[in-house]
Amino acid sequence: MLGVEGLTVCYGPQVALRDVTLRFEAGQFTALIGPNGAGKSTLLRALTGLLGEYEGQVTYDPGHSARSCLCYVPQQQTLDWGFPVTVWDTAMMGRTSRLGWGRWPGARDRQIVADALKETGVYDLRHRHIGALSGGQRQRVLLARMLARQGHLLLLDEPLTGVDVTTQEQLMALLRAQADQGRAVVMVTHDLEQARRWCDRIVLINRRVIADGRPDAVYTPQNIEATFTGGGAHG
Numbered sequence: 122m123l124g125v126e127g128l129t130v131c132y133g134p135q136v137a138l139r140d141v142t143l144r145f146e147a148g149q150f151t152a153l154i155g156p157n158g159a160g161k162s163t164l165l166r167a168l169t170g171l172l173g174e175y176e177g178q179v180t181y182d183p184g185h186s187a188r189s190c191l192c193y194v195p196q197q198q199t200l201d202w203g204f205p206v207t208v209w210d211t212a213m214m215g216r217t218s219r220l221g222w223g224r225w226p227g228a229r230d231r232q233i234v235a236d237a238l239k240e241t242g243v244y245d246l247r248h249r250h251i252g253a254l255s256g257g258q259r260q261r262v263l264l265a266r267m268l269a270r271q272g273h274l275l276l277l278d279e280p281l282t283g284v285d286v287t288t289q290e291q292l293m294a295l296l297r298a299q300a301d302q303g304r305a306v307v308m309v310t311h312d313l314e315q316a317r318r319w320c321d322r323i324v325l326i327n328r329r330v331i332a333d334g335r336p337d338a339v340y341t342p343q344n345i346e347a348t349f350t351g352g353g354a355h356g
C-alpha cells in the first residue's frame with residue numbers, strides 16, 4: 122500500500138537512514154522502534170512526502186496518493202499550541218484538508234468531526250482553546266483530527282508521549298481498531314512491551330532496518346542489542 126525502497130537520507134554529513142526498504146500493508150499495525158536519533162521521524166516524513174532530499178523511492182499503490190489517503194500525526198512538541206484555535210477547529214482541519222481548497226465543510230463533515238471527537242473522548246472540550254489542554258487531551262485532539270480525515274494510511278510519531286497509562290490503552294485500542302478496519306497504521310514508539318501487545322509487526326531501526334516481523338520473532342536479545350547499543354548505525 123505504501124513503502125520506501127533503498128531510502129537513504131543525509132542531513133549534511135549526517136546519515137539519518139541508509140538503504141531502507143519497507144512496505145506497509147492495509148490492515149497491519151506496525152511499530153517503528155529504535156533509540157533517539159535512529160531516523161524514525163525521518164522515515165515517517167519521507168512517507169508523507171515532506172522530506173526535501175533523499176536517495177531511493179517512496180512508493181504508493183496505484184489509486185492511493187499521499188494527498189488523498191495519508192494522515193500524519195507529528196510529535197506533539199513540534200506543533201504550535203499557542204495558535205488561536207479551538208479543539209473543534211483543530212479536528213475540523215482534518216476534514217478541510219481532505220476537502221481541498223474552495224470547498225466548505227457541510228453537515229456530513231460536522232457529523233464526522235463530532236464523531237471523531239466523541240471517539241477520542243474530547244467532545245466535551247470542543248469549545249476550548251487548544252493551548253488550554255493537558256498533554257493527554259492534546260494527543261486525543263490530534264487523533265480526532267486524524268480520524269476526521271478518514272485516510273487509509275495513518276502515520277503517528279510517538280502518539281503516546283505525555284499520556285497517562287489508561288489513556289494510552291484507549292488510544293492503542295483505537296489504533297488497533299483502525300488497522301482491523303483495513304487501514305495501514307504505522308506508529309513510532311519507545312514502548313516495546315506495549316508494541317508487543319497491540320501491533321502485528323515490529324520494525325527495529327537504527328539508521329538501517331535491524332529486524333522486521335512479528336513481535337516474538339523480532340524481540341531477540343541480539344536484535345535488541347544491535348538496535349540500542351548503536352551496532353545498527355554502523356554495522
Ligand SMILES: Nc1ncnc2c1ncn2[C@@H]1O[C@H](COP(=O)(O)OP(=O)(O)OP(=O)(O)O)[C@@H](O)[C@H]1O
Pocket residue numbers: 132135136137155156157158159160161162163164
Ligand atoms: N532537519 C534536520 N537537520 C539536521 N539533522 C537532522 C534533522 N532532522 C533530523 N536530523 C538528525 O538526523 C538523525 C535522525 O533524526 P530523527 O528525528 O529522524 O530520529 P528519531 O529516531 O525520530 O529520534 P527521536 O526518537 O529522538 O525522535 C538525528 O541524528 C538528528 O539529529
